[in-house]
Amino acid sequence: MRFFKFFIVIFFLVYSNLSNAQDSDLKNEITKNLRCLICQGQSVYDSDSEFANSLKILVEKKLNEGLKEKQIYEYLKSKYGEWILYDPEFNKNTYFLWLLPILMFLIGGAIILKLFIQKKN
């Protein structure tokens, strides 16, 4: 019985530590994907400005409220626009950005294939 009680205490300690660590990991991951709007080329995670520190607290609060990663991005997007996100969405301003690598890959592949066929012939 004593062993059982000891086991339960250990289990809860490990579990709470693990869940805290997971929350902190997610917070870091989210803040790494957010642009610090008043800094030059820094993420919220990297910056120590007042704005970035407030955002870090806010992300933590929202996670504690039970919001998911995507919901937090949506919330911040509604406040500051898409510029706050490092990962741009697929829309009319960014379609070229997303499609260009695929296009280059296809054109490159076609050229190589063409040269290969020409050489074989």
Next chain:
Amino acid sequence: MKIKISPLIYTLIFLIIFFIFYKGLQNSNIYTPNLKIEENIPSFKAKIFNNDKFISEKIFQKDKFYLLNIWASWCVPCREEHSFLTKLNKEEKIKIIGLNYKDDKKNAKIFLKELSNPYDVILLDEDGTVAIEWGAYGVPESFLIYNNKIVKKIIGPINEELLTEIKILIQ
């Protein structure tokens, strides 16, 4: 004829990439806040400066003009705009709500004692999260509110020109 097509494709690809990068160079990479108007006020909860009671967006009544001013005693431009806020406070048609941003309460009190208090109500934002609810990113920043809608956003300190503009808007 076959040989002539390839250089043409290469040139075309080069031109497209050149055009994209050239256009990209012209884009500003500095954040420019969206100053769109007629936006609903956000829901928030903040402590009152004097009595630590909580207050929400319900503080803003309909059919009345409000100026929410984000300030801090450590903010130098806030000192500059303070005299304009005092002038605006004399207008009967507008109420000025202060949002004390990440400040030391003692310093904030000294600041108000030294420069006078133009605010009808002061709210506390100890960790800066209330300012984020408003979409603000620094101090000073002001929001002109009417009918629970943000009519005008002012980034930076209020000056003579902006004061005149606010006075015209509230008439």
